[in-house]
Amino acid sequence: ANPRTLLLGAAAQFGIFATVLGALTLNYFGLISFTLPQAAAIGIIGGADGPTAIYLSGKLAPELLGAIAVAAYSYMALVPLIQPPIMKALTTETERKIRMVQLRTVSKREKILFPVVLLLLVALLLPDAAPLLGMFCFGNLMRESGVVERLSDTVQNGLINIVTIFLGLSVGAKLVADKFLQPQTLGILLLGVIAFGIGTAAGVLMAKLLNLCSKNKINPLIGSAGVSAVPM
Structure with a gap:
């Protein structure tokens, strides 16, 4: 209904790239050693x-999986504490009071076509990401189609809770003391909170930039939604 808000989500990904550069900077100065693949894995915390x-x-x-998972889920849970100070610092009271215009109603056909078209594009352009996006698209299609309501309800409630428990157990099994209690873990935790902060700031600033060249103003506060915090 409002495609330009895609730019808010895109801007929030600056946190990923800033974190990758931050990890490589720590390595350059000899503070904490991170390889490029490790830096890229740490950067995704910003998503x-x-x-x-x-x-x-x-x-x-894979050697950093436990620490990265702990950092990602910890900061996702702390989003209500991390984001508000940044959002308030980067916006004026007038901007925070902007009332956005009511969007048009999205048709059922559009809601069903969206996950199908998205998955086809991802499979063609980024096949490595197809399994991950495919699960997202499948869940979205189940909900929007309206023909498998019982299955959709199970997936959104009972199944997600069971999967989360097993996910936590499997990630916890990776947290072996001799691998987790390392200087690298402190670096990951530090870079993770920086990633969230930069991602939030970039989303808010992108909304302010869009307002400079648009009649229909966007409330800059929604720019922080680019930091998705999924699944929370």
Whole structure:
């Protein structure tokens, strides 16, 4: 209904790239040693997406999977504490009071076509990401189609809770003391909170930038939603 807000989500990903550069900077100055794949895995914490962080770190830096997962989910839980000070510092009271215009109603056909088209594009352009995005699209399609309501309700409630428990157990099994209690873990925790902060700031600033060239103003506070915090 409002495609330009896609830019808010895109801007929030600056936290990922800033974190990658931060990890490489720590390595350059000899403070904490991170390889490029490890830096990339740490950077994905800035996406505030737990499953993505686990998936990518498992591919690029399995030795850091436990620490990255703990950092990602911890900061996702702390979003209500991390984001408000940044949002308040970067916006004026007038901007925070902006009332956005009512969007048009999205048709059922559009809601159903969205996950299908998205998955096709991802499979063609980024096949490595297809399994991850495919699960997202499948869940979205189940909910919007309206023909499998019982299954959709189970997935959104009972199943997600069971999966979360097993996910926590499997990640916890990776937290072996001799691997977790390392200087690298402190670096990951530090870079993680920086990633969340930069991602939030970038989303808010992008909304302010869009307002400079648009009649229909966007409340800059929604820019922070680019830090998705999934699944929370």
